[in-house]
Amino acid sequence: MERVTIFGRAGCGFCTRARELCEIKGFKFRYVDIIEEGISQADLEKTVGKPVETVPQIFIGQKHIGGFDQFSSFVTEMENAAAN
Numbered sequence: 024m025e026r027v028t029i030f031g032r033a034g035c036g037f038c039t040r041a042r043e044l045c046e047i048k049g050f051k052f053r054y055v056d057i058i059e060e061g062i063s064q065a066d067l068e069k070t071v072g073k074p075v076e077t078v079p080q081i082f083i084g085q086k087h088i089g090g091f092d093q094f095s096s097f098v099t100e101m102e103n104a105a106a107n
Contacts, residue, residue, distance in 0.1 A: 024101070025084030027052035027094075030067060037091035038079040044091075048098060 031038025045052040
């Protein structure tokens with residue numbers, strides 16, 4: 024799998040869960056703290072390509088996956104496809 028990029032912030036439980044899922048599954052990932060990096064909501068919306076209300080915003084390679092729930096579902100579907 025291509026590298027996962029997680030845009031999140033400190034104190035965000037779903038951001039933490041996304042990082043933990045990457046660690047559990049052994050995915051290469053990069054965590055970007057939007058506050059530390061000075062990334063505004065408008066900057067994140069430009070990157071995502073649509074309005075953004077929440078973090079995390081997760082990408083696999085250049086493909087926007089969505090938030091934690093979408094990422095978790097994507098991982099499950101990927102594993103199911105590999106098992107078949």
